[in-house]
Amino acid sequence: MSVVTTTIPVHARIEPGILYFGTPVVLISTLNEDGSANLAPMSSAFWLGWRAMLGLNGRSKTTQNMLRTGECVLNLPSDAMAPAVDRLALTTGSDPVPQRKLDRGYEFVPDKFGRAALTPAAAETVLAPRVAECPVTMEAVVEAVHPVAGDDAAQRGNIVAIEVRIQRVHVHDNIRMEGTDDHVDPDAWRPLIMSFQKLYGLGPQVHPSTLARIPERMYRGPDIERARYAPSSLPQLAAGAQE
Numbered sequence: 001m002s003v004v005t006t007t008i009p010v011h012a013r014i015e016p017g018i019l020y021f022g023t024p025v026v027l028i029s030t031l032n033e034d035g036s037a038n039l040a041p042m043s044s045a046f047w048l049g050w051r052a053m054l055g056l057n058g059r060s061k062t063t064q065n066m067l068r069t070g071e072c073v074l075n076l077p078s079d080a081m082a083p084a085v086d087r088l089a090l091t092t093g094s095d096p097v098p099q100r101k102l103d104r105g106y107e108f109v110p111d112k113f114g115r116a117a118l119t120p121a122a123a124e125t126v127l128a129p130r131v132a133e134c135p136v137t138m139e140a141v142v143e144a145v146h147p148v149a150g151d152d153a154a155q156r157g158n159i160v161a162i163e164v165r166i167q168r169v170h171v172h173d174n175i176r177m178e179g180t181d182d183h184v185d186p187d188a189w190r191p192l193i194m195s196f197q198k199l200y201g202l203g204p205q206v207h208p209s210t211l212a213r214i215p216e217r218m219y220r221g222p223d224i225e226r227a228r229y230a231p232s233s234l235p236q237l238a239a240g241a242q243e
Helices: 059-071 077-086 112-116 222-227 234-241
Strands: 026-031 037-042 045-048 051-057 072-076 136-148 159-171 191-195 198-200
Touching: 037 051, 037 059, 037 077, 037 112, 045 077, 045 191, 051 059, 051 136, 059 072, 059 159, 077 198, 112 198
Parallel strands: none
Antiparallel strands: 026 037, 026 072, 045 051, 051 159, 072 136, 136 159, 191 198
8 A cells, every 4th residue: 555645845934025915906996186186096905894904015005095085996807907907006086196006117197097998988976987897896984093013213104094885786797697697606706916026817616615504694794784874975966967
């Protein structure tokens, strides 16, 4: 009887400049002071129920807009949208461009939707636009701002974690699970993933999930009920169009 032995690789100590091991890309749309739309890609995000934590540069235009207006839209692109997302790389809505971004090759682009060749669509509860091409769009309001690395004088104010509460979730029908109203089909949804600054798609399921035996309805929290009563922004949009 032969014995199969497996050699476990040895860890090596390293000091990478970033620790972005792979998360979905998010296009955050916000409103600038003049009412125009800003659109910025990011990937430091995670969700808990109908809340999201967004890790952002504390001085970015997106952060400034979110803190001023208290709202945003989180648009999730599919892996097929990688070229559109990449057209937004090294662009900023800040004018003049901050020196730290100039050093990295950024340029000021006032029309981010135009640069990415994407289509703005009206939201229901916020004034910031949704991205029509994104299979998932989530309207959100700012609930809290958490400073990151505030213990370090050299980093203080540079990074914030913004907690947002989702008020509306919109999905393309082709990723909704057949025969259901509120379920996304993970085999149809192909999110765009960023890992160490490079863009990837999501591979097929590699193993059955024991956790998936728990019905999704058991995770439904009070924020879903609260979202049903979020005030509509459509009257404000209509008023703005008449001015």
